[in-house]
Amino acid sequence: MKRPTIADIARRAGVSKVAVSYALNGQPGVSEATRATIVAIAEEIGWRPNSAARALNGARARSIGLALCRPARILGMEPFFMELISGIQDELSAQSHALMLQVVRDHTEEIDLYRRWWGEGRIDGAILVDLHLSDPRVAVVESLRMPVVVIGHPSGSGPLTPVWSDDSAAVRETVQYLAALGHRRIARIAGLPKLVHTVLRDRAFAETCAELALDGHVVVHTDYTGEQGARATRRLLSAPDRPSAIVYDNDIMAVAGLSVAQELRLDVPGDLSIVAWDDSPLSQVVRPPLTALSRDIPAYGAHAARTLMSLIAGEHVPGFEDAAAQLTTRGSTGAPASSRP
Amino acid sequence: MKRPTIADIARRAGVSKVAVSYALNGQPGVSEATRATIVAIAEEIGWRPNSAARALNGARARSIGLALCRPARILGMEPFFMELISGIQDELSAQSHALMLQVVRDHTEEIDLYRRWWGEGRIDGAILVDLHLSDPRVAVVESLRMPVVVIGHPSGSGPLTPVWSDDSAAVRETVQYLAALGHRRIARIAGLPKLVHTVLRDRAFAETCAELALDGHVVVHTDYTGEQGARATRRLLSAPDRPSAIVYDNDIMAVAGLSVAQELRLDVPGDLSIVAWDDSPLSQVVRPPLTALSRDIPAYGAHAARTLMSLIAGEHVPGFEDAAAQLTTRGSTGAPASSRP
DNA sequence: AGAGATTGCTTAACCGGATAAGGGAACCTG
DNA sequence: CAGGTTCCCTTATCCGGTTAAGCAATCTCT
Numbered sequence: 001m002k003r004p005t006i007a008d009i010a011r012r013a014g015v016s017k018v019a020v021s022y023a024l025n026g027q028p029g030v031s032e033a034t035r036a037t038i039v040a041i042a043e044e045i046g047w048r049p050n051s052a053a054r055a056l057n058g059a060r061a062r063s064i065g066l067a068l069c070r071p072a073r074i075l076g077m078e079p080f081f082m083e084l085i086s087g088i089q090d091e092l093s094a095q096s097h098a099l100m101l102q103v104v105r106d107h108t109e110e111i112d113l114y115r116r117w118w119g120e121g122r123i124d125g126a127i128l129v130d131l132h133l134s135d136p137r138v139a140v141v142e143s144l145r146m147p148v149v150v151i152g153h154p155s156g157s158g159p160l161t162p163v164w165s166d167d168s169a170a171v172r173e174t175v176q177y178l179a180a181l182g183h184r185r186i187a188r189i190a191g192l193p194k195l196v197h198t199v200l201r202d203r204a205f206a207e208t209c210a211e212l213a214l215d216g217h218v219v220v221h222t223d224y225t226g227e228q229g230a231r232a233t234r235r236l237l238s239a240p241d242r243p244s245a246i247v248y249d250n251d252i253m254a255v256a257g258l259s260v261a262q263e264l265r266l267d268v269p270g271d272l273s274i275v276a277w278d279d280s281p282l283s284q285v286v287r288p289p290l291t292a293l294s295r296d297i298p299a300y301g302a303h304a305a306r307t308l309m310s311l312i313a314g315e316h317v318p319g320f321e322d323a324a325a326q327l328t329t330r331g332s333t334g335a336p337a338s339s340r341p
Numbered sequence: 342m343k344r345p346t347i348a349d350i351a352r353r354a355g356v357s358k359v360a361v362s363y364a365l366n367g368q369p370g371v372s373e374a375t376r377a378t379i380v381a382i383a384e385e386i387g388w389r390p391n392s393a394a395r396a397l398n399g400a401r402a403r404s405i406g407l408a409l410c411r412p413a414r415i416l417g418m419e420p421f422f423m424e425l426i427s428g429i430q431d432e433l434s435a436q437s438h439a440l441m442l443q444v445v446r447d448h449t450e451e452i453d454l455y456r457r458w459w460g461e462g463r464i465d466g467a468i469l470v471d472l473h474l475s476d477p478r479v480a481v482v483e484s485l486r487m488p489v490v491v492i493g494h495p496s497g498s499g500p501l502t503p504v505w506s507d508d509s510a511a512v513r514e515t516v517q518y519l520a521a522l523g524h525r526r527i528a529r530i531a532g533l534p535k536l537v538h539t540v541l542r543d544r545a546f547a548e549t550c551a552e553l554a555l556d557g558h559v560v561v562h563t564d565y566t567g568e569q570g571a572r573a574t575r576r577l578l579s580a581p582d583r584p585s586a587i588v589y590d591n592d593i594m595a596v597a598g599l600s601v602a603q604e605l606r607l608d609v610p611g612d613l614s615i616v617a618w619d620d621s622p623l624s625q626v627v628r629p630p631l632t633a634l635s636r637d638i639p640a641y642g643a644h645a646a647r648t649l650m651s652l653i654a655g656e657h658v659p660g661f662e663d664a665a666a667q668l669t670t671r672g673s674t675g676a677p678a679s680s681r682p
Numbered sequence: 683a684g685a686g687a688t689t690g691c692t693t694a695a696c697c698g699g700a701t702a703a704g705g706g707a708a709c710c711t712g
Numbered sequence: 713c714a715g716g717t718t719c720c721c722t723t724a725t726c727c728g729g730t731t732a733a734g735c736a737a738t739c740t741c742t
Contacts, residue, residue: 003460005698016722021700031720048460052402053698055393056727063441063463072427072639076420077622086413086444093443098463100404101442102434103427119344119389122404122439226626255596256626263628281418282623285567285597287604298413346728357692362730372690394728397697 004045012045013038024049055121063098064308065117065126067110074224075103077252079280080297081129084151087301088127095309097124107132111140118146124312125149127304131156131196147311149304154319156196161311162319163304167197168204170293170325171247174275175208177327178245182335183273184215187243189232189253193221198249205247218243222253229253233260237272244336245273251283254290258332269334279328288331295325345386353386354379365390396462404439405649406458406467408451415565416444418593420621421638422470425492428642429468436650438465448473452481459487465653466490468645472497472537488652490645495660497537502652503660504645508538509545511634511666512588515616516549518668519586523676524614525556528584530573530594534562539590546588559584563594570594574601578613585677586614592623595631599673610675620669629672636666 006020013020015034022029023038024047030038041047055061066088068075075081089099100123104110114137117123125147128137138158141148150157153164178186188205191198202219209217218236222228229248236243237260248254254276261272268274268288276283279294300322310317347361354361356375363370364379365388371379382388396402407429409416416422430440441464445451455478458464466488469478479499482489491498494505519527529546532539543560550558559577563569570589577584578601589595595617602613609615609629617624620635644661651658 003462007698017699018701018723019721022721025700027700029720034720046460048457050397050698051461051463052393052396053727054700056391056397056698056729057700058727059700061393072424073420073622075427076423076638078423079414079417082417082419082423083413085442086416089442089444098441098458099443100439101426101430102440103430116389117439119387120392121344122392226622230626252622252626255623259626259628281414281567281593282596285571285593285600286627287600297417348728358729359693359731360691362728363691366730370690375690391728394697395730397699397728398730399697400730 003050004042004047005050006047008045009038009041009047012041060124060312061122062096063100063123064092064305064312065100065102065114065123066129067102067104067113067126069104069106069110069130072103077226078224078250079282080250080278083297084129084301084304087298088305089301090298091302091305091309097309107136111137114141114144114146118144125308127151127308128160132194133196133199135196147308149308149311151300151304152196153200155200157319161307161317163300163307163322164319165295165300165322166324167201170277170327171201171204172208173324173327174247174293175205175212175214177329178247178273178275178333179212179214181245181273181333183243183245184336185241185243186214186245186247187216187218187220187236188247189229189236189249189257190219190221191224191249201249216241216243222249224250224253226252226256230256230260233257234264237261237264237266244271245275245333247275247277249277251276251278251280251290251292254292254332255282255286258286258290267337268332270337273333273336275327275333277325283330291327291329291331291333293325294328295323344391345388346391347388349386350379350382350388353382401465401653402463403437404441404464405433405646405653406441406443406455406464407470408443408445408454408467410445410447410451410471413444418567419565419591420623421591421619424638425470425642425645428639429646430642431639432643432646432650438650448477452478455482455485455487459485466649468492468649469501473535474537474540476537488649490649490652492641492645493537494541496541498660502648502658504641504648504663505660506636506641506663507665508542511618511668512542512545513549514665514668515588515634516546516553516555518670519588519614519616519674520553520555522586522614522674524584524586525677526582526584527555527586527588528557528559528561528577529588530561530563530570530577530590530598532563532565532590542590557582557584563590565591565594567593567597571597571601574598575605578602578605578607585612586616586674588616588618590618592617592619592621592631592633595633595673596623596627599627599631608678609673611678614674614677616668616674618666624671632668632670632672632674634666635669636664 010017010020023035128150131152150160150162154162220232266272276290276292279292283290283292307320351358351361364376469491472493491501491503495503561573617631617633620633624631624633648661
């Protein structure tokens with residue numbers, strides 16, 4: 001009881017394998033009558049093209065690769081990745097491509113993975129995330145001549161095709177908004193300092209604070225966990241010149257920070273305003289709900305996937321700039337108590 | 342500049358393709374000297390076996406499938422799935438298998454997907470999650486004769502191999518703990534009522550409440566979002582005979598519930614005790630930190646993957662019962678104020 | 683030393699499709 | 713009615729590996 005092949009269909013239809021191949025692929029070379037017979041038999045016996053056999057004829061693998069390089073517990077807490085994956089797949093499945101996903105420990109392992117996947121013909125291309133400064137992956141995938149889309153700013157993607165959103169603009173908007181509310185001391189609790197987008201956000205933050213002549217612009221780097229977010233918040237709020245607003249690089253740290261503030265009997269937003277990066281349901285269920293930088297992450301993923309499909313199809317694509325994150329104001333931000341009448 | 346094949350190696354080594362195949366697969370039939378030469382050449386030119394060609398010879402696809410059937414926003418908020426995936430992959434990559442992941446809209450689409458993946462020889466097996474009552478997927482994958490592991494209780498997995506943990510025991514432990522603290526009115530804010538594990542938890546909840554002769558055991562079903570969790574909590578707490586403890590089916594709803602309680606100026610745990618199902622960093626960053634039912638979810642996934650690998654290898658595996666969730670008590674639970682001296 | 687076994691390689695065939703080239707019959711054209 | 717097209721289907725070959733079977737040369741045993 002093996003799975004049926006075109007040879008089985010050919011036998012039953014009394015024609016050659018080739019006629020079947022033509023018929024099932026909509027190629028000319030068979031009469032409509034024969035084609036109908038063949039298609040009917042194929043459906044009846046439940047034939048599916050063997051993807052391996054197709055791939056062997058130089059066809060594409062019809063799947064793309066994605067490697068995630070963060071520990072399980074952190075990945076779990078980051079709605080970003082699941083939403084991104086979901087968006088990628090919306091686009092992929094529309095073009096009946098599959099996604100090969102792997103969680104890796106480090107870049108060495110990730111690079112090995114790409115070599116293997118590409119070398120074995122398992123994937124037609126890949127999406128790179130979490131770009132680092134002078135990222136070793138860029139040169140390697142470039143040398144593999146594998147179609148790749150980098151989710152991240154062009155400044156770090158080298159010769160690879162980037163899909164990005166303007167984080168600097170979002171940072172600027174946020175700081176300007178807080179300054180307009182009357183905040184003079186704004187801190188930023190950031191993610192991993194090695195990531196390109198962290199650096200870009202840091203820079204935009206420092207620049208905007210300088211432009212507006214704010215009093216200080218402390219930046220603390222963390223690993224994105226609520227724990228480190230809480231610790232950093234505690235330290236900032238215990239200092240003599242504590243900030244009146246903190247911008248967090250993700251929502252889990254923002255929620256942790258909110259808890260710390262409440263623990264210290266600080267009023268949010270009276271004593272402390274809080275802004276979260278990347279809006280998620282989480283931001284809305286806490287009290288007060290968090291002002292957040294919202295993006296349509298599934299759409300972001302879909303754009304990356306679409307760009308990759310174009311690359312795979314051989315088109316030349318310069319890259320794609322997605323919409324910048326929008327500041328969604330909620331209860332966690334307001335004028336600082338000190339500036340009130 | 343195509344990728345090198347064993348024919349290229351054969352040419353350079355001055356032997357036949359077959360000798361190369363034997364040499365590279367550790368098969369007998371070539372001298373050690375020849376083998377060394379061939380291996381050296383293979384490494385030099387960076388040869389990788391073409392997975393399609395291998396698969397065509399009846400070999401396995403060396404990948405397994407996983408379909409997730411929840412909207413992007415909910416998936417993103419559920420640390421469960423990312424941790425599960427991460428655990429599955431730890432086991433898979435140890436056996437150099439890949440994971441094909443797809444987010445689907447409904448069971449029909451999921452079933453189509455399995456037919457396609459299996460029919461095309463893309464996967465060697467699959468892991469089924471979120472089992473429903475009288476789930477149509479069970480019969481279909483059974484008829485496909487595809488190796489499948491179901492993550493869920495044996496009562497719903499039919500003839501398929503289950504990997505599960507004893508949710509009933511966890512519910513019982515929780516209710517007994519709350520009753521011991523003095524709670525008489527305990528409510529449960531549950532997930533989707535169609536899911537098998539929801540039904541099992543509901544039943545265990547009702548039974549334990551009855552055994553302990555508690556006053557009421559309200560159960561509200563939701564879609565796992567913080568929104569619905571908040572709304573359900575608000576309704577429960579506004580009722581005349583409001584519960585003194587609520588057990589939530591996930592942590593995002595528990596956090597939402599906590600916020601609602603604080604909004605209503607209720608003291609947690611004095612006026613309301615809160616228990617979350619599935620511990621995540623989130624439970625620990627809010628104030629008070631949430632008492633939660635903790636499981637090692639990556640390990641759960643790894644067990645499922647290992648069981649599936651055994652099935653694929655043709656072994657007969659009865660199933661695997663993982664450890665039940667452990668109650669981790671934190672600040673969100675305590676004796677109800679009414680029962681205090 | 684001759685029969686038999688072992689070693690080390692070969693050729694041939696196969697997996698399930700795609701594709702190039704070929705060929706017979708019908709049909710059209712001048 | 714020869715010659716050219718078109719239609720519809722065939723045979724042959726290929727993709728990159730695996731596997732079975734064959735066959736010299738060498739080794740082993742009596």
